[in-house]
Amino acid sequence: MEQNEFSNLTDEQLLQYQKRVKQSNILTAFIIGVLIGVAIYSAVKQGIGFYTFFPLFFVYLLARNGKKQVKINKEINSRNSK
Incomplete structure (x- = not known):
């Protein structure tokens, strides 16, 4: 989504979208950790x-x-801030 698309969302929709993104960030952090571990293991x-x-x-x-x-x-x- 672009910045302009975020401005078209209501406050409630924006907060729901933020919650989904936060949940996916947890999964992404786990995957990044596993991939770095694989790279280190491979290098060793x-x-x-x-x-x-x-x-x-x-x-x-x-x-x-x-x-x-x-x-x-x-x-x-x-x-x-508005």
């Missing part, structure tokens, strides 16, 4: 190679998607 067991960097690529993609929570928080803060 087989040395640095493809299987070390492959999980780290997915960590980057998952971390980049975390910016959605920041946009939602900005919209909620802007509505509370």
